[in-house]
Amino acid sequence: MPRMPDYQRIANDIRSKIGSGELKPGDRLPSISQLQKQYGVSAQPVKSALLVLQTEGLVEGHQGRGVFVIDR
Amino acid sequence: MPRMPDYQRIANDIRSKIGSGELKPGDRLPSISQLQKQYGVSAQPVKSALLVLQTEGLVEGHQGRGVFVIDR
DNA sequence: CCACATTTGTCCGTATGTATC
DNA sequence: AGATACATACGGACAAATGTG
Numbered sequence: 001m002p003r004m005p006d007y008q009r010i011a012n013d014i015r016s017k018i019g020s021g022e023l024k025p026g027d028r029l030p031s032i033s034q035l036q037k038q039y040g041v042s043a044q045p046v047k048s049a050l051l052v053l054q055t056e057g058l059v060e061g062h063q064g065r066g067v068f069v070i071d072r
Numbered sequence: 073m074p075r076m077p078d079y080q081r082i083a084n085d086i087r088s089k090i091g092s093g094e095l096k097p098g099d100r101l102p103s104i105s106q107l108q109k110q111y112g113v114s115a116q117p118v119k120s121a122l123l124v125l126q127t128e129g130l131v132e133g134h135q136g137r138g139v140f141v142i143d144r
Numbered sequence: 145c146c147a148c149a150t151t152t153g154t155c156c157g158t159a160t161g162t163a164t165c
Numbered sequence: 166a167g168a169t170a171c172a173t174a175c176g177g178a179c180a181a182a183t184g185t186g
Contacts (some may be wrong), residue, residue, distance in 0.1 A: 005173060006173080007173080031151060032152070033150090033151080041175090042174065042175050043175090044173080044175070047153085047154095050152090051120060051124065052123065052127050055128060061151095061153075062152075062182080062183085063180095063181055064150075064152065064181070064182030065151070065152080066151065066152075067152075077153075078154080103171085104171070105169090105170080113156095114155065114156050114157075115156090116157095119171090119172085119173095120154085120155095122171090133170095133172075134163085134164085134170090135161095135163045135164075136162070136163030136170055136171065137164060137170070137171080138170070
């Protein structure tokens with residue numbers, strides 16, 4: 001099996017949490033530093049995952065506040 | 073005017089080159105190191121731009137070969 | 145108003161792995 | 166074997182926005 005990079009694993013995990021309703025529209029995601037600890041990685045793969053999810057239109061980052069699930 | 077980050081500027085530039093036909097389906101983009109020099113930035117913003125464009129389904133990276141415009 | 149901590153945003157340099165030519 | 170090129174990740178740095186006291 002191909003090894004899945006951390007940032008894809010994280011993006012998939014968050015995406016599926018959104019799909020399952022565990023994360024609902026308007027919800028705030030854990031902070032980046034919390035996600036780092038949770039997945040045992042540095043900031044980079046977390047931010048890459050968030051960039052992907054933002055590009056997909058699933059979440060929206062707000063400087064100083066957090067990253068939120070898009071409300072639609 | 074809000075300052076546009078480098079990675080967005082680069083993504084927009086490449087996206088518009090694809091839209092205008094200057095870059096056609098199947099074409100190979102300049103290498104990352106060439107794009108670095110062209111835009112006067114480090115590798116990071118170039119790769120972020122490419123991650124965005126890949127997520128948008130506009131380009132496709134191939135290890136050892138290059139990044140290509142999607143043929144569809 | 146001010147100071148501080150928190151949080152996201154952006155970028156740099158470096159290192160390593162993997163695939164291709 | 167070597168050069169080239171993309172893929173991934175680490176650590177560090179600073180800016181900008183927010184919230185709290």
